[in-house]
Amino acid sequence: MTERDAGAPGLARLAGLLADETRAACLLALLDGRAWTAGELARHAGVAASTLSEHLGKLVAGGLLAEERQGRHRYVRMADDRVAQLVEDLAAQVAPEAAARRPRTLRASSAGSAMARGRTCYDHLAGRLGIAVTDALTGRGLLRQDTGFALTDAGLGWFDTAGISLRPTGRRPLARACLDWTERRPHLAGVAGAALCRHALDTGWCVRIGSERAVKVTPSGERALSELLGINAVALR
Numbered sequence: 001m002t003e004r005d006a007g008a009p010g011l012a013r014l015a016g017l018l019a020d021e022t023r024a025a026c027l028l029a030l031l032d033g034r035a036w037t038a039g040e041l042a043r044h045a046g047v048a049a050s051t052l053s054e055h056l057g058k059l060v061a062g063g064l065l066a067e068e069r070q071g072r073h074r075y076v077r078m079a080d081d082r083v084a085q086l087v088e089d090l091a092a093q094v095a096p097e098a099a100a101r102r103p104r105t106l107r108a109s110s111a112g113s114a115m116a117r118g119r120t121c122y123d124h125l126a127g128r129l130g131i132a133v134t135d136a137l138t139g140r141g142l143l144r145q146d147t148g149f150a151l152t153d154a155g156l157g158w159f160d161t162a163g164i165s166l167r168p169t170g171r172r173p174l175a176r177a178c179l180d181w182t183e184r185r186p187h188l189a190g191v192a193g194a195a196l197c198r199h200a201l202d203t204g205w206c207v208r209i210g211s212e213r214a215v216k217v218t219p220s221g222e223r224a225l226s227e228l229l230g231i232n233a234v235a236l237r
Contacts, residue, residue: 017062018090022047023055027064027078027087032213033123035068035075081172084122085189092181114214116182118206118236121213124193125200126180129217129236133196134188136229143188149175151192159192162228164199166191 018024025045030036036044042052056076059065064083068075078084118129125133137143142155151159151174159166168174168191176190188196200206205221208214217225222233 013062017058017064020055022052023059026052026055026059026076028091030065030076030078031084031087031091031122032120032208033078033084035077038074038076041076078122081122081194085176085178088121088178088181092179114209114216118215118217119213120197120208120215121178121180121187121189124178124187124189124197125206125215126178126187127182129206129215130187131180131183131185132231132235133225133229134186136225136231137188140229143175145177145186149173149177149186149188149190151175155192158228159195162199164195166195 018027022045026041029041029044038052038056039049041056042049045052047055056065056067056074060067060076064079065076066079068077078087116127118125118127120126121130124130134143137155137158138145140154140158142152142158144150144152156166166174173190175188175192177186178189178193179185180187187193197206200221201208201215203220203224204218205224206215206217209216217236222236225231225236226233
């Protein structure tokens, strides 16, 4: 095998891990940034616990998931933000086809609307909520998008004034663009996106709804985002 082809076996193994609908369903569920039990994922994917356990073993061995055990329970989560970025980027490529199919039930339609309105994308905000926040940061000169996402000096000051701590970890960028699969535009990810999402959930600006990744802006969140970023409450509903 030539030097140019040295990465081919690893790429093929990675593609094989993703090329299974049950494993894909697990990875998409784990984009909510939380740890799930094997039983929860089995119910979500609609497969037997024994079948799901085999799939999780492959994902953990392949480095896509990390595993923790507490008593009888086995928890799994995304291995790191790079894996989450990979899954979200791939999901964005197939989302238009999925969106073209009409939901079969009222419950599915409601869940889809909630996800489009606002959701977590691993550890940052997405959907119309994520885009509204990103646009507001950009419009106020706090975030630049001309040569890739980057916080300005004013933006760094804004996070500090808002009481949102930015703690860079490893090689993760401070700000990164993440393609939003429902809005087809980039929203804020990276350290800043994660810190903002964490702050929104910790302070009660947003609350999780349903069993997936959907989040809803609370009245206190509407007031805070209006005062801090000038976002109209109508854009958050």
